[in-house]
Amino acid sequence: MTSRLSFGPGSLIGLLALAALGLSLSTLALRLPTSLWLEALAAPDIADIRQMLVRYSYAPRLVTSLLCGGALGLAGALLQMALRNPLASPTTLGVSAGANLALAMAMLWAPGLLAVGREWTAMAGGLAAALVVLGLSWSRRLSPLTVVLAGMVVSLYCGALAAMLALFNSHYLAGLFIWGGGSLSQQDWEIPRFLAPRLALAGVAAALLVRPLTLLTLEDDQAKGLGLSVPLIRLSTLALAVALTGFVVGTVGVIGFIGLAAPALVNAAGARRVGPRLLGATLLGAALLWLTDQGVQRLAGDAAEMVPTGAATALFGAPLLLWLVTRLRLSLQRPAGPEEAVRRAARPLVILGGLGLVLVVLLLLSLGIGYGPEGWSVAPDLVPWRWPRAIAALAAGVMLACAGGMLQRLTGNPMASPEVLGVSAGAAFGLILALFVLESSARGTQLGAATLGALLALLAILALGRSRVAVPERMLLAGVALGAMFDALVTGLMAGGDPRAMLLLNWMTGSTYGATATDAAVAAAAAMASLAALPLVARWLDIVPLGAPTSTALGLSPRRSQVVLLVLTAAMTAVATLVIGPLTFVGLMAPHLARFLGLQRALPQLVAAALLGAILMVAADWLGRTLAFPWQIPAGLTATFIGCPALMWLLARRHSA
Structure with missing residues (x-):
């Protein structure tokens, strides 16, 4: 359960959408005079490159951000409801990592599968990862910490496999690395036309699940007594969330933060019933990704095509989640540790x-x-x-x-x-500053910067997680946010082509x-x-x-x-x-x-x-x-x-x- 924000979910969505709209209009004004907007969108002059870029790059990118953000917000809300887990998301359950790994493997060894449709390959990988996570945590009745621990392990394993494939096949997978960071760059309307009908069908399916998910908020025995097949509804909801994630990963790459932040913010804003939570998470996810992508385009300028929006989403969204952590009132129940399952x-x-x-x-x-x-x-x-x-x-x-x-x-x-609580990420932040900001890159300077970064990260996490009763989920959310910020920073540096970033990638893999x-x-x-x-x-x-x-x-x-x-x-x-x-x-x-x-x-x-x-x-x-x-x-x-x-x-x- 979360404490209420000072405004409701509708106001929060409206504020984000208004900010995104303002950025969109100002960015469009820089690209094209106001008098040519309608002409560029309806019937562009093929001799005017500005109109062609607005029609076939800027506009489809905006629509794609709305569709993908809404899909990820809905997927995160479905996962959290199905598992009764405030930490569940396509990222924390390994769905995104499994989908990305499946695409990398198909690109290397079965490119014919990509011709059938990247989304099917991504969905298969995401579903396989999700099933492994559920299998590992089923005996613990899908308790939140066990599910997230299993999800982190599976995500780590899939990420390690993908990184190894990238290291040994960099000439084939170099583009996949940047694309996998969540690139929304568009050259036509193919992706929006592909996503729109599929996401509409997913929305209809989610609407049909509102009543079963409402019953699922009860205890399992109570829900069964009312005629609900709990395993069937739970698996159906998970399958729908995996499908939504597969559509996004298969078309634009991994955008991992929206699925966690959007449902959490909607809950914090006061949405309690299932229907408003699903709708609010969808709209808020769309607004978050729309705002982030417009911010990327304004800040990056001509280089916006090379900056993965998925990475920037974490940079913008992680501070938001860090603020949210201080307002969360999470369940104090946690599964028994391994020490209770073994003899002394x-x-x-x-x-x-x-x-x-x-x-x-x-x-x-x-x-x-x-x-x-x-x-x-x-x-x-x-x-x-x-x-x-x-x-x-x-x-x-x-x-x-x-x-x-x-x-x-x-x-x-x-x-x-x-690694999980972001302490290693803090040390890495310090090292990055030493490499890219400070004139001296001596080993002693690097060590001092890394130590300071680790200590500050640990202090921040403990401060954010402090409450009258220690709640593991609170600290995990803070660690996830810091880790996401670090990953986003590295991906952005990689996209910029700085040779020091390549050395950083080699160091990140533990060389x-x-x-x-x-x-x-x-x-x-x-x-x-x-x-x-x-x-x-x-x-x-x-x-x-x-x-x-x-x-x-x-x-x-x-x-x-x-x-x-x-x-x-x-x-x-x-x-x-x-x-x-x-x-x-x-x-x-x-x-x-x-x-x-x-x-x-x-x-x-x-x-x-x-x-x-x-x-x-x-x-x-x-x-x-x-x-x-x-x-x-x-x-x-x-x-x-x-x-x-x-x-x-x-x-x-x-x-x-």
């Missing part, structure tokens, strides 16, 4: 010793054994070239895992990690290619310092989850301990992000795997998470440089391929454990 380990030292042995063996294999032109071989003479990247990967895994475990205990949120001996030494020293700090803060981490009153009664200052833990987390995240990039998700996976081993006390759990994070990253670095020889897969992507299936397996069996 009887001999934690044996488990830690086994993990340490695995890490040592794996490190020796990584340093001594490789794959070359003559196949697998033992090459001790290559150790001087291999050890910097192996040690850098190990250290980054240790720090991200420790940071993730500390965040999960500090926030009481089983989904917390530097250890450029790790030097100095980098490895600094990272190793930071990792050892992180491990040395764990015994000093272990008691705090055992007490902090009990709440401020209990902490004070036990002699612990909640404020002081929180500040120390925040600084430690930010520093570890900054160093690890600088070394390995922001997209490994080791910080999410390793603590969950450690809990699954039965380690529940803070110190053994964090040490096990650190060892597991190191194992994941060392294995990822080794496999990444050997499996596809002579090409190399970035360690961050490889870690995703290793860790995501493990986390999916953990999610799938938590209920039965």
